[in-house]
Amino acid sequence: MSVADAGPLDGVTILDFTRVLSGPYCTMLLADMGARVIKIEQPGRGDDTRAWGPPFVNGESAYFLSINRNKESLTLDLKHPAARAVLNCLLPRADVLVENFRPGTMDRLGLGYDALAPRYPRLVYCSISGFGQTGPRRGEPGYDAVMQGEGGLMSITGTPDGPPFRLGVAISDIVSGMFAAQGIAMALLARVRSERGQRVDVGMLDSTVALLTYQAGIYFATGTTPGRMGNRHPTIVPYETFAASDGDFVVAVGNDDQWRRFCRLLGAEEIAGDERFATNSARVRNYDALRPLLVERLRSRTRREWVENLKEAGVPCGSVREVGDVLQDPQLDARQMIETVEHMTAGAVRVLGVPIKLSDTPGGVRTAPPALGQHTRQILEGECGMSAGQIQEMSRTGGI
Secondary structure, eight states, rough: OOOTTTTTTTOEEEEEEOOHHHHHHHHHHHHHTTTTTEEEEEETTTGGGGGOOOEETTTEEEEHHHHHHHHEEEEOTTTTTHHHHHHHGGGGOSSSSEEOOOOOOOOOOOOHHHHHHTTOOOOEEEESSSSSSSSTTTTSSHHHHHHHHHTGGGSSSSSSSSOOOOOOOOOOHHHHHHHHHHHHHHEEEEEESSOOEEEEEEEEEHHHHHTTHHHHHHHHHHHHHOOOTTOOOSSSSEEEEOOOOOSSSEEEOOOOOHHHHHHHHHHHHHHHTTTTSSSHHHHTTTTTHHHHHHHHHHHHHHHHHHHHHHHHTTTOOOEEEOHHHHHTHHHHHHHOOOEEEEETTTEEEEOOOSOOOOOOSOOOSSSSSOTTTTTTTHHHHHOOOOOHHHHHHHHTTOOO
């Protein structure tokens, strides 16, 4: 690989002690950008998500396959007597350690930040947990559904007269992984100047609350707790889904000029000129009077007609598409957002591509998600200098 082709994190080695989603998503993002990620898994079972399904692809969990590409798998029982020798081999070579156990777990294993930082001062040590490493709730476990509830997201998701809803993806886990990857990248950048690593502490509650943005701003400004509004926006109108004659689509009228064009296309100039609806703030105040007027007109044509005509008029809009339709969009193919990799047991596997496009040091999908322990012997022999007999003994006693 030439320097021009190398990812921005080429040469960075990461020891990945994470499992399930927040941590593996973090390390996948870093691996996509060229980091070497050694995923350390429990012998015999591995990451919990290896058992999550169906669906399975030739025995491999589709869930696991979706978030573990570009990694190596090393099985290692951290409580086994010989595990310390393996870690003593790997830690001096590592730039980053990532873990998402409950606070205190790594300390009990002798692998906490306070134990490792003096020995490996350049190590960037990232911990992802439910509530962070400090505070009165630090010891509580973190699960995505719980965090969506505790973090306020569920209270603002759903219809006003219906129950709160969890988002259709594990957004608290995913955003925690994103923030962790961002924190690690910043810590590595800081290390260039200081020659020292540091602790990156990411709490899922913090990460979820950070998503509240303007909803929190509304509360800070008014003291009123935001509620569920269905698909509408609290401060922009119309900015929501509508039903055409054959399906749902989204209209996102972001300013008053777009509003006037929208009304012309609907043949509703009288609505545009009505003082109750002439400005966005007026439309927000008079939402209940406006929506029925729009609903009646928008049901008169097909979704395709509305989307094509609105786009031509410069009014932001789009169809409400199913996942299968989205993943067949030629735009995603043009952007390399659907990739195929060859897995040693599952065969050809499709995965999502890398969303960050760098012009000079692009990331990429290089290898399939690893089979459990796929790289164990290679790492122990080639990097830790262990003999075949030593490896066999560790395997016999359950260490790998």
